[in-house]
Amino acid sequence: MMRVAPWVIVTATVLLVLPFGWGLGVLVAYLIGGKNFAQIPVATVPLGILAALVFAVRPSLDASFRLKILGVGAACSSCSHG
Numbered sequence: 440m441m442r443v444a445p446w447v448i449v450t451a452t453v454l455l456v457l458p459f460g461w462g463l464g465v466l467v468a469y470l471i472g473g474k475n476f477a478q479i480p481v482a483t484v485p486l487g488i489l490a491a492l493v494f495a496v497r498p499s500l501d502a503s504f505r506l507k508i509l510g511v512g513a514a515c516s517s518c519s520h521g
Contacts, residue, residue: 445502448503448505448506449496449502449505452505452506453495453496455491455495455506455509455510455512455513456488456492457491458513459509460490460491461484461487461488461516462512462517463490463491463516464480464484464485464486465487465516466487467486467487468480468482468483468484491509
């Protein structure tokens with residue numbers, strides 16, 4: 440079986456930071472403000488993206504684990520907009 444280089448997995452993980460972090464920020468805004476969260480995402484979305492970026496490049500966790508978490512989170516985030 441062919442092994443994928445860790446930098447390729449980390450690159451793919453970093454590409455998932457934006458949709459995952461966006462969804463995380465909107466979720467936090469919803470939890471804080473309820474259905475009428477108005478301008479709260481202006482603060483929470485950038486923090487969610489930053490938190491996702493830190494998680495994506497965290498060397499203490501396995502790269503494939505980080506990819507799976509961000510992939511599932513990004514997929515859930517994109518499905519919830521419909």
